[in-house]
Each structure stands twice: as C-alpha cells, then as structure tokens.
Amino acid sequence: xxxxxxxxxxxxxxxxxxxxxxxxxxxxxxxxxxxxxxxxxxxxxxxxxxxxxxxxxxxxxxxxxxxxxxxxxxxxxxxxxxxxxxxxxxxxxxxxxxxxxxxxxxxxxxxxxxxxxxxxxxxxxxxxxxxxxxxxxxxxxxxxxxxxxxxxxxxxxxxxxxxxxxxxxxxxxxxxxxxxxxxxxxxxxxxxxxxxxxxxxxxxxxxxxxxxxxxxxxxxxxxxxxxxxxxxxxxxxxxxxxxxxxxxxxxxxxxxxxxxxxxxxxxxxxx
Numbered sequence: 047x048x049x050x051x052x053x054x055x056x057x058x059x060x061x062x063x064x065x066x067x068x069x070x071x072x073x074x075x076x077x078x079x080x081x082x083x084x085x086x087x088x089x090x091x092x093x094x095x096x097x098x099x100x101x102x103x104x105x106x107x108x109x110x111x112x113x114x115x116x117x118x119x120x121x122x123x124x125x126x127x128x129x130x131x132x133x134x135x136x137x138x139x140x141x142x143x144x145x146x147x148x149x150x151x152x153x154x155x156x157x158x159x160x161x162x163x164x165x166x167x168x169x170x171x172x173x174x175x176x177x178x179x180x181x182x183x184x185x186x187x188x189x190x191x192x193x194x195x196x197x198x199x200x201x202x203x204x205x206x207x208x209x210x211x212x213x214x215x216x217x218x219x220x221x222x223x224x225x226x227x228x229x230x231x232x233x234x235x236x237x238x239x240x241x242x243x244x245x246x247x248x249x250x251x252x253x254x255x256x257x258x259x260x261x262x263x264x265x266x267x268x269x270x271x272x273x274x275x276x277x278x279x280x281x282x283x284x285x286x287x288x289x290x291x292x293x294x295x296x297x298x299x300x301x302x303x304x305x306x307x308x309x310x311x312x313x314x315x316x317x
Contacts, residue, residue, distance in 0.1 A: 047232065048288055049081040053090035060203075060285040062132075064096035067172060068198040069214060069297070070103045072146040076206025078289035084149045087205075092169070096148065100170030102195060104213045105147045108141035109130060110163045115233040126141045126245070131237040132162035139167070161189055162234045166191040182234065182248045186213070187220030200297040206290030209277065210270035214297050219256040219268055220303030224312045228252035228261065259314060272304040279303070 087282040113123045158171040159166045159180035168176045230252045246307040255261025262270040283294040
C-alpha cells in the first residue's frame with residue numbers, strides 16, 4: 047500500500063514542484079488505497095508544492111439550489127424559506143466533484159471563495175489572492191479565481207479524474223470570441239447584513255454547454271472536447287499516482303489552446 051511519502055514522490059515525478067500553483071481534480075477511488083486515506087493525499091500534495099506552493103480545487107456547494115431555480119424554475123416555498131444561506135466558512139463541498147475537495151476545505155488555513163455554486167477552495171500562501179473576490183455573475187470568466195489562477199502561472203492536475211473535469215477550460219469558454227454563447231439564470235441564498243437570507247438572481251454563461259452543440263445529452267461537452275484535442279497534441283505530462291492515470295497541464299497553454307480551438311471551429315468564418 048502506498049503512503050504519503052510515495053504519493054509525494056509520484057507527484058514530483060509527474061511534474062509537481064515546490065512553489066507550484068496547482069488546481070487539483072481527483073478521484074480517490076482511482077488513486078486506490080493509501081495509508082492514511084484522503085488526509086495523507088492532501089498532505090502529499092502539500093509536500094509536493096512545499097510551503098511556497100498553493101493548492102486550489104473546485105468545491106461548489108453541496109446545498110446549491112442551482113437545479114431547483116435554473117432559468118426561472120420556482121422552488122417550493124417551504125424549501126425556499128428553510129434553505130440555508132451560503133457561508134464560505136462552513137459550507138460543504140459538492141460530492142460530484144470528488145471527496146478530496148472536502149478534505150482540502152477542512153484543512154487549517156484553507157480559504158473559500160464567496161460564489162456559492164462556483165466556489166473554489168485554496169490552501170497556501172496565494173490562497174486569498176485566488177479566492178478573493180469572487181462575485182456573482184463572474185463564476186468562471188474575467189474577475190474569477192480561474193482568471194487569477196491562469197495569470198499566476200498555475201498547473202492543472204488530474205489525479206484519476208476524467209478529461210471532462212478540466213474546469214479551467216470554462217475560463218476559455220468565457221473569454222473566447224464566438225457567437226451564440228448560452229446564458230442561464232439561477233438563484234442563490236446569501237446572508238444579508240441583518241442576518242436574514244437574501245435570494246440573489248445570478249446570470250452566467252452556461253457551463254453545462256457553452257454552445258448548443260455542446261449541450262446534447264450523451265455527447266461530450268465543450269470542456270471534454272477541448273481537453274481531448276489538447277491531449278492529442280502531447281504538450282502535457284502523463285503518469286501514475288497511486289493506481290490512477292494522471293495528467294498535468296500548463297494552465298496558460300491549455301486555456302490559450304481552448305480559446306483558439308473555439309474561435310477556429312465555432313466562429314462565423316469557420317462555418
């Protein structure tokens with residue numbers, strides 16, 4: 047069975063180095079048994095980036111009413127009245143994005159961004175730089191933690207996670223100059239100045255399908271399409287951590303590729 051030390055060594059062999067800024071997407075099941083479990087994996091990640099490095103992950107919120115309020119849908123009034131407001135200090139993470147995020151969020155010194163549905167968690171000396179601010183309406187685009195992560199020279203690490211989980215490519219979708227981008231609305235409960243819950247209407251780009259062609263059920267979305275095309279170029283690193291097949295991407299490079307891919311394939315001149 048692997049332990050914290052062996053996982054750290056495997057991360058370094060993959061290309062995670064001291065001082066790095068790393069966005070992690072992980073499948074604990076794919077990594078397999080590790081002595082100490084998820085706590086040891088978080089510790090190994092921290093060892094790999096060292097005291098000057100910073101980790102980030104996409105936490106979202108396990109109580110996000112995104113689906114219940116999407117595009118004008120109305121919640122049951124009792125549910126709406128009793129729904130808790132988002133609190134970055136205590137909110138749980140969305141399990142669909144991996145259990146490791148909850149362990150990162152629970153780590154001493156971790157910070158959480160204030161956008162409930164697009165909440166990021168970060169741990170390390172650049173955590174506040176990444177997570178603050180994070181305004182409603184700026185989930186993944188300009189002004190978001192993703193923009194600062196790219197500007198900061200970050201790396202994207204997939205630990206057994208699929209190519210459909212490369213969240214940084216939502217930033218490419220947001221900044222690409224292409225027509226027909228889909229937009230959505232939903233509502234989020236925030237704590238008002240008087241302590242009462244205030245529901246805010248949010249309008250964002252549709253991260254579940256930035257274009258109609260990427261919103262077809264059972265077909266790859268934009269993120270998976272771009273990530274698959276990027277991997278085919280071989281400008282990344284692959285290796286094994288635990289039992290998981292892993293990828294390491296340069297964030298600036300994959301975002302630049304994603305923007306170019308969208309503009310080349312989905313601009314009017316490409317029709």
